[in-house]
Amino acid sequence: MMTSRNSLTAQIFHLLQPYWQIVLGGSLLGLVGGASVAGLLALVNRGLYAEQHDAATLLGAFAGLCLLILIGSVGADVSANYVGQRIIGALRKSLAAKILLAPIDQLEIYRTHRLIPVLTHDVDTISDFAFFFSSFFVSLVIAIGCLVYLAILSWPLCLITGLVIILGSIAHAYARTRGVQGFNAARDSEDQLQKHYRAIAEGAKELRLNRSRRQRVYVDQLQRTVDRISEIQIKSINLFVTARALGTILFFVVIGVALALRPFLWPDSPASVSSGFVLVLLYMRGPVDQVIGILPALGRAQVAIRRIAELSEQFSTPEQGLLATSAAAAEISGRIESIELRGVSYGFQRVSGSESFVLGPIDLCIRRGDIVFIVGENGSGKTTLIKLLLGLYTPQSGTVLRDGVPVIVETRDDYRQLFTTIFSDYYLFEDLPENSRSVPDMAERYLERLELAHKVSVENGVFTTTDLSTGQRKRLALMNAWIEDRPVLVFDEWAADQDPAFRHIFYTELLPDLKRLGKTIIVISHDDRYFAMADHLVRLRHGKVVTDQVNDDGVIQPSLKPSRASP
DSSP states (O other): OOOHHHHHHHHHHHHHGGGHHHHHHHHHHHHHHHHHHHHHHHHHHHHTTOOGGGHHHHHHHHHHHHHHHHHHHHHHHHHHHHHHHHHHHHHHHHHHHHHHHSOHHHHHHHOHHHHHHIIIIIHHHHHHHHHHHHHHHHHHHHHHHHHHHHHHHOHHHHHHHHHHHHHHHHHHHHHHHHHHHHHHHHHHHHHHHHHHHHHHHHTHHHHHTOHHHHHIIIIIIIIHHHHHHHHHHHHHHHHHHHHHHHHHHHHHHHHHHHHHHHHHHOTTSOHHHHHHHHHHHHHHHHHHHHHHHHHHHHHHHHHHHHHHHHHHHHTOSOOTTTTOOSHHHHOOOOOOOEEEEEEEEEEOOOOTTSOOOEEEEEEEEEETTOEEEEEEOTTSSHHHHHHHHHTSSOOSEEEEEETTEEOOGGGHHHHHTTEEEEOTTOOOOSBOOTTOOSOOHHHHHHHHHTTOTTTOOEETTEESOOOOOHHHHHHHHHHHHHHHTOSEEEEESGGGGSOHHHHHHIIIIIHHHHHHTTOEEEEEOOOGGGGGGOSEEEEEETTEEEEEEEOTTSOEEOOOSOOOBOO
């Protein structure tokens, strides 16, 4: 099995494949530009000792080399920028697809505060390095070309220069190893920083009301994390800076030593050798510094690649066909007779210090047109049961059936299209469902009843605003669910954020209206005063289903015996 890094490297090569001609052309242009710089230095050194009659020839060669440098550098930069940005775009699309295709339980484990930095910070880090890569490549070619010219001038001087570069490379290798370790540590802390940012943004009201917590979050958590990241980055960058300064000094030391020892070691060498040597080294310092200066960005890019590889590995078991655009995939069946769970169970990994939670085995049958309430204490498994019914979780044992036919991998996404759901942690999209550019008349009536018509309207298939209170946003989500016109509607504690009047409308008017339209309705609820509105009430206790019967007076008769809920 390939490691995550190898897997990502293979993916990058796969992304490069459509642009191999541009990559090859840019590389050749970079080679031409770098070699032309080395040739120009040799020409300048020759011109210092040329005769007057050689001036025209030298001037023509000078102009030609300058043109080659311009074409090579610009061509390499343009091709690298084009391919780099295309690759980054493809990488962003690929990561988005991995998230869309990842099983829901894997997404829930990875957590948002770890996911968002990968999609933003890490991809941007690679994008920054991609922008500088052409300069890095051209500078590297120039440095190699200068070494070749030094070898032509004097191989002993070239050996000395090579030895200095090796010493500088050793120092940089050490700095790079330690620096990358620091960048890794800083990147780990940035996940925590993202978590703290979410805490101060989403918990602003709570922090305003609790002075000690506010100080603890800001001083002990956020400030400490920021300071730790800053200190690690300073130490890591300082290693690179020190190594870079050492390399620069070594260049001047080589020049001084070569000039001092020339009368003793190379007394017969012409002056052009010494001047060429000094000229090349002084110019070479710039490209070498540029190569060295990009190394910290390379180190950060390595860390970013590792993080992206970890995310890719985390979501390495995607659901197939979720992004299919075929007509068959787009169809939604408007009719369903029954949904059934047979011996379904689902367990979570054990958390340290607590017992593992297992829901089931559950036998449950829901018929078309039923209003089913799912009730129980917090932590009893209500939301897990809903996710199993919706096909978001795959049962670890047992079977989910639609109209008596088992839901399998190939049909699971089609099965999900039966449902419109408002979760307790729902996300409200601003645009209406596809092919729904207006609000149906009955939904318009409920916009009035739920006191949203004066706040929200639909223009060009988009809600004019979603900047509403929590209760109002849930009411707007309810309208969105109505407009989708799916056969099964699922409400996860929808009424929890509503005042009594709107709660009464929801249970006594809206649910019966939906039932008259032939909809199947599943509600997670704690409102026991409205339990009589349910055709069936399913109670969960410690992950087990207990079916309670509702008599004509709305009085709940408890039953502790697990059974199948059927009409």
